[in-house]
Amino acid sequence: DAKTTQPNSMESNEEEPVHLPCNHSTISGTDYIHWYRQLPSQGPEYVIHGLTSNVNNRMASLAIAEDRKSSTLILHRATLRDAAVYYCIPGGWGNKLVFGAGTILRVKS
Amino acid sequence: GAVVSQHPSRVICKSGTSVKIECRSLDFQATTMFWYRQFPKKSLMLMATSNEGSKATYEQGVEKDKFLINHASLTLSTLTVTSAHPEDSSFYICSAEDRAGYTFGSGTRLTVV
Numbered sequence: 001d002a003k004t005t006q007p008n009s010m011e012s013n014e015e016e017p018v019h020l021p022c023n024h025s026t027i028s029g030t031d032y033i034h035w036y037r038q039l040p041s042q043g044p045e046y047v048i049h050g051l052t053s054n055v056n057n058r059m060a061s062l063a064i065a066e067d068r069k070s071s072t073l074i075l076h077r078a079t080l081r082d083a084a085v086y087y088c089i090p091g092g093w094g095n096k097l098v099f100g101a102g103t104i105l106r107v108k109s
Numbered sequence: 110g111a112v113v114s115q116h117p118s119r120v121i122c123k124s125g126t127s128v129k130i131e132c133r134s135l136d137f138q139a140t141t142m143f144w145y146r147q148f149p150k151k152s153l154m155l156m157a158t159s160n161e162g163s164k165a166t167y168e169q170g171v172e173k174d175k176f177l178i179n180h181a182s183l184t185l186s187t188l189t190v191t192s193a194h195p196e197d198s199s200f201y202i203c204s205a206e207d208r209a210g211y212t213f214g215s216g217t218r219l220t221v222v
Contacts, residue, residue, distance in 0.1 A: 034210070034211075036211075036213075038153075041200070041216065041218070042215055042216060043113075043115070043202045043204075043213035043214050043215050043216045044153070044202070044204075044213045045213070046209075046210055046211065046212070049210060085152075087152070094141075094206060096143055096155055096158055097143070097155075097204070097211055098155055099145075099152045099153040099154075099155075100152060101152050102152060
């Protein structure tokens with residue numbers, strides 16, 4: 001399993017963009033980069049995933065470095081509902097997801 | 110989107126008893142499901158991979174005789190915590206693989222008293 005390094009915590013102001021970084025230098029060539037988030041006492045929620053190209057969906061954008069050793073999850077306008085623990089998880093499609101420590105995102109109003 | 114239902118959401122049991130947690134994929138078939146446990150302020154720890162019609166694959170250090178997993182149909186996997194003790198108190202979460210990725214249940218808070 002590829003190891004990941006994420007900041008323990010980050011803080012953002014409401015309505016401002018947030019960039020959540022993740023280093024995954026040992027990622028294999030076939031591993032996708034999955035991002036999930038978890039609110040307290042809930043199961044994780046899918047945010048976005050990608051392989052090589054940058055990805056956009058209604059929740060966020062995912063910027064993947066050219067060497068794939070790092071990625072950045074971008075929330076374009078943070079809201080209070082985005083306060084959660086964000087997990088970056090490299091993994092093959094169809095394989096188990098192994099969670100790291102994640103980043104606690106706090107959003108200030 | 111895909112929905113995974115987990116039941117019960119909370120359960121309190123006496124030490125020494127067994128507790129069964131159900132995980133259902135509501136609108137898709139899941140040949141593979143995953144079971145995690147999470148302690149307060151910690152990340153999710155993968156316990157086992159549940160495969161429909163075959164034995165579960167347990168992660169290192171997880172006691173298969175204590176955490177019984179049954180995946181008898183394409184929409185249901187169960188986790189039974191046998192002879193529960195207070196140290197088994199935790200948040201248990203299941204996940205199922207669907208066409209778009211992985212969907213998680215809402216979790217089961219187990220308290221053993």
